[in-house]
Amino acid sequence: xxxxxxxxxxxxxxxxxxxxxxxxxxxxxxxxxxxxxxxxxxxxxxxxxxxxxxxxxxxxxxxxxxxxxxxxxxxxxxxxxxxxxxxxxxxxxxxxxxxxxxxxxxxxxxxxxxxxxxxxxxxxxxxxxxxxxxxxxxxxxxxxxxxxxxxxxxxxxxxxxxxxxxxxxxxxxxxxxxxxxxxxxxxxxxxxxxxxxxxxxxxxxxxxxxxxxxxxxxxxxxxxxxxxxxxxxxxxxxxxxxxxxxxxxxxxxxxxxxxxxxxxx
Numbered sequence: 012x013x014x015x016x017x018x019x020x021x022x023x024x025x026x027x028x029x030x031x032x033x034x035x036x037x038x039x040x041x042x043x044x045x046x047x048x049x050x051x052x053x054x055x056x057x058x059x060x061x062x063x064x065x066x067x068x069x070x071x072x073x074x075x076x077x078x079x080x081x082x083x084x085x086x087x088x089x090x091x092x093x094x095x096x097x098x099x100x101x102x103x104x105x106x107x108x109x110x111x112x113x114x115x116x117x118x119x120x121x122x123x124x125x126x127x128x129x130x131x132x133x134x135x136x137x138x139x140x141x142x143x144x145x146x147x148x149x150x151x152x153x154x155x156x157x158x159x160x161x162x163x164x165x166x167x168x169x170x171x172x173x174x175x176x177x178x179x180x181x182x183x184x185x186x187x188x189x190x191x192x193x194x195x196x197x198x199x200x201x202x203x204x205x206x207x208x209x210x211x212x213x214x215x216x217x218x219x220x221x222x223x224x225x226x227x228x229x230x231x232x233x234x235x236x237x238x239x240x241x242x243x244x245x246x247x248x249x250x251x252x253x254x255x256x257x258x259x260x261x262x263x264x265x266x267x268x269x270x271x272x273x274x275x276x
Contacts, residue, residue, distance in 0.1 A: 037104050039066055040097055043079060049091045067091070141194035141272065142243045147171060149189045152180065161185065161273065163193055167238015172213045173271035183275050192274040199270040200244035202232060204254060206263045213268040216242060220260050223251065232256065234264055 021034055035056070042052035053063035067079045078097035081090065093101075147163035150170065159180045161173045171193050185191070203210075206217065218236035230251045234242045242264055256262070 034108075036066055036070060037101060039063060040070075040078070040093060040101055043067075043091050044093045044098075047090060047092065049081060052091070142197040142245075143193075143195040143200070145171065145193045145195075145240055147191055147193055149185060149187050149191060152185060152187060154180070159185075160268065161191075163191060165193075165236075165238060166240055167236060169216055169237060169240075171216075171271060172268040173273050174213075174268040175273060179273075183273060185273070185275070189275070194272040194274060195266060195270055197231070197243045197245040199266050200242065200264050201266065202234075202244055202246060202250075202254065202256070203263050203265065204256075204260065206261070208263065208265075210265055212265040214266050214271070216264045218242065218262065218264070220256060220258050220262055223256060223258055225251070234262065236264075 038056050039052060039058070042055040043049065046052045046055055049063050049067065050060050053060045056063075058066075067081065070078050076096040077094055078100065080092055080094060145163075145165055147165050149161060150164045151162040153160040153162075154177060157177060158174050159177050161175060161180070163171045163173065165171060173193060183191075201212075216234075216236050218234040221233045221235040221241065222231075224231040224233075225248065228248060229245050230248050232244045232246060232251070234244070236242055244264060
């Protein structure tokens with residue numbers, strides 16, 4: 012049975028880009044109304060007694076009327092009750108919250124495949140020092156005694172090969188057809204204008220030079236690969252000059268399978 016993805020959300024009432032009133036504070040107010048005690052209300056919502064006091068002080072300070080009336084209660088904690096204005100605020104919040112839930116429900120009904128959006132957001136939010144990050148699908152897994160060779164299909168009918176340990180294959184839950192991300196540091200990428208160059212590296216990707224950013228020691232070469240992916244390589248300025256690289260030229264980028272790091276969601 013296919014897992015169903017649910018869309019959910021929360022909202023806050025804000026002023027000047029600062030959160031003023033959210034579900035957490037409404038829950039605290041409701042707990043105070045239920046328990047009649049700040050200490051019991053704090054336990055009810057899973058916060059400390061001090062945090063509850065601070066939140067109440069903040070609510071009272073930010074609103075023109077007192078929302079929570081409190082008395083110090085010794086060993087049993089503080090007694091408290093909501094004012095009529097607080098109950099009115101809760102009711103207004105619940106009205107907005109109900110409309111927000113209807114809004115989320117309408118989005119859910121209109122989205123055929125929310126998984127696709129979630130996966131894309133995961134990809135673009137992933138933080139890594141590797142300059143090159145590619146989405147791919149596992150085409151083949153060839154297991155050896157210690158390591159496995161993983162072949163990935165990229166856009167443009169190009170492939171990347173990675174070599175990782177068998178234990179990593181198990182830990183990542185890799186299998187044919189699984190979506191993965193290939194990470195490659197720019198300094199691991201080499202460039203040649205000879206597409207038929209015989210070299211021991213397992214990976215060769217073809218494309219055109221999109222841009223060249225010159226530095227005092229190293230140059231940044233960005234390739235537009237067949238299929239639209241961008242690949243960044245960092246090579247010495249001397250290498251750029253020796254190869255007479257120019258924007259728009261067709262080149263081959265190559266790198267070792269051991270230089271590829273695989274990641275999954």
